[in-house]
Amino acid sequence: MSDLPRVRPDTPCVxxxxxxxxxxxxxxxxxxxxxAHWVFMTDEEKTIVWERITAEGYPKRRG
Known part of the structure; x- marks a missing residue:
């Protein structure tokens, strides 16, 4: 595995x-x-949300 941080979009919004x-x-x-509070959340809080939503199969991007 790489020590580089995982690159994600600024927001999960699709x-x-x-x-x-x-x-x-x-x-x-x-x-x-x-x-509603995404822009005010810390990077740590956003990471927690990202981990939960990706585990649940989100974001639902067309492709």
């Missing part, structure tokens, strides 16, 4: 925002609170 019927976006997997 422009498929949908939190109409639940508290989790169907595009990126973040909660409404996480989406």
């Amino acid at each position: 422009a498929v925002c949908s939190t109409t019927f639940d508290d989790v976006c169907r595009g990126c997997g973040r909660t409404v609170n996480e989406v």
Whole structure:
């Protein structure tokens, strides 16, 4: 494995925002609170969110 940091986009957003019927976006997997506070979160907090959402199969990117 490399000692280089993992490169991720600035945000998990995939422009498929949908939190109409639940508290989790169907595009990126973040909660409404996480989406609203993303720009204020520390790198450590963002890493925790990234690890959770990728383990859950998000973000749902077309490809």
